[in-house]
Amino acid sequence: MADIEPAALVRQENRRLAASGTGLRLEIRQQRLGLRGPLPCPKGTPARPVQRISLGLPATGAGVAVALEQLERVRQAVEQGRFSWEPWRRRPPAAAAPAPEVAQAVAPPEAGELRPALAGFEAAFFADPRRRRRPAGSRSTWSGAYRPYLRRLAELAANTRGAAVVDAPLLERVLESYPLASRSRQQCGIALGALARHLQLALPDDWSERSGGYGLHVARFRGLPSDARILELAAAIPNPRWRLAYGLMATYGLRNHEVFFCDLSALAPGGDRVLRVLPTSKTGEHQVWPFQPDWVERFGLEGLAESAVGLPRVCTDLRRTTLQQVGRRVAEQFRRYGLPITPYDLRHAWAVRTIHIGLPDTVAARMMGHSVAIHTRTYHHWITRRDQQQAVDTALARLRPS
Template identity: 30%
Template sequence: MLLPIPWECDQVDQIRDAVVQVYDEFQQGIEPDACVARMPRAEEQGADGAAVLRSASSQGGRARHRGGAAFHAPGDWDALIAAFREHKLISGEIKPSTWHRVYRHHMNHVLGAVAVAAPPQNAKQLLEALARIWADKPGGRTRQIQIQSTAALLRWAVAERRLGEDWEPPQDLSVFVGRSRAAKAITTPLEVEHTLALVRAIPDARWRFAFQLMAAYGLRPEELQHLQIRQGRLWCTYEKVASRGKTRPRVLRMLPCDDWADGWRLEERFPTQELPPMQPGLGGGYVGHYLMNRPLWKELRREYEAKGEKLVPYSCRHGYAHRAHVICDLPPKVVAAAMGHSVQTHLAAYSRWCGDDVVDDAFAKAELRLGQGLRAQSSAA
């Protein structure tokens, strides 16, 4: 490929502008040969040839900077999303199963939003188009994930100079997520008596064992597929990737207050007891589907909802955390390590259950401990 400009010292400006033009148009998907073919020959340029090239180059640069025109076509958005997926996986931010389970669905909505007669021309228009998909569910979790994942795509594309600055999404996405008009039910810890009743009511031995594991060790449903015996103890090898980092394998510990689970002999049974088959990355869906078909689970859900609470598979895990703090008096740092997440995540998730009754109980226990300590010191003196 040769530029139609003499390789002379007095042509430096023209050569520079021509190279910039080729670069800009290549970023828009135009092959360099095609770009050069459209340039005027040296004999056609005349005295103002440099100005012609600078004008073409600046127009291409503005088009790219103004709205990322190269990605208005759905095919180009396909390539952009594929590159974004590769970045997320290579960087370790997410696992392939997370892309398949969460991002893929929302990226398909992005492709649908740009594959219209008048596609969005900037970040605001795209986010507004996606928000309209769930216009009847302001503040909903699915709508929130759609907006957040799309914003992440756009920020990455702008940072990589694949889209122009008009595609930079705002930091505050609340206007696109919306605000729910309904009061949000709080997912609630499962009470011990309900845990035991559900164990008795589950007819399938495989699912009963799975439920016992979740209740006794505070497991995420997905973690049922990542258990193994190491040196006679039950371990979870699941690595959850989140914004605060990746969880590490951990030994599973039953709470000192949960003597009701001693008779289950979970570690002893694990090598031979079969668990229900589940597809990797979809453990939560499998557990939720099974429980929703259990009559007692449906009945308990109605009871919890009547109190403004919400019963979900994670309620087993919530119950573990609640007992660890309220009954066992374990500090957040210890409980977070036992459950396989950061202290920040733990506090954000479980501080919501710290009502006045919990605070009063904690103060009463602290007063009792201090009183016993002072009496012991007095006796020693």
């Protein structure tokens, strides 16, 4: 995107929008990006005259990436009847001001230099070519793994006199506001570390150590269910569609939303039963094998091979929903049935199963769609126990008489 002139890029995107039937268009006015198209009348009448929304974003490739995100949010709000002009009226006219959603959800009204810093960070995030290949996953990652910590940053800045400028001490205060050895503290460290790199801020040498420390051992290993308990709980789910979803997560260690974004054709009789998680998922395309393999029949998953209609009726149109919302629907259903475990407990149990059978960590991490570093950190307890047991077995073998 960075290799195309902004004006040409806007024309290209507008042609794509027109082909998709969207009435909204991007436009450049005084080197700033905005939206133009039929929008609800501010006076409340049924008419939808052509109107403009000024985004205040620079006419650059990165700015266009963020502008497209804003256009999609406006389109969805209009279609769902929840569009309001109020956020746009309150937007300050400053040239570097962020898009309205950033201003509302991230930066306080008096944030000063904080606001353009966060807006620029968001623009760079979505302009990353790797993220543009998976827009739905990128939106979900930003919403769940970055925005909450930037919101905390803005709140602390607003409550701290003279903290309108993002600097290393402010980032440290945000990190220290989360409990030690918590998942939120770890994710905060990742998000603020990325922000610091974007702003070229030098963080303390022990930043990674201070933000780390999360592992399943911290949360009582999440009270992971045994295989027998997993099968027992499945029988307690009254809806057969949700039993199938449960079975897929248990057998393949899928994330909540991945249940609905898989190629299930390999489950057909004679198939190799290797699922392909689609590129539209959070971490992109990857393949995953069943552990336990006999659970494919036990849960009756073969019937999903020809069509996924047997799964729960959940909206998966990423023009109208997000991966995070799909995943939240699964978690809500677990609570509705009163299950004493979470969907991620099934995923973690799958991972521990692969450790016990000796699957290499690099292979298991790839199947789970995350890095080896995250895999090692998350499952440190079981990996350490396995490696120590192997060392003990080897040492004892040398003591046995030949």
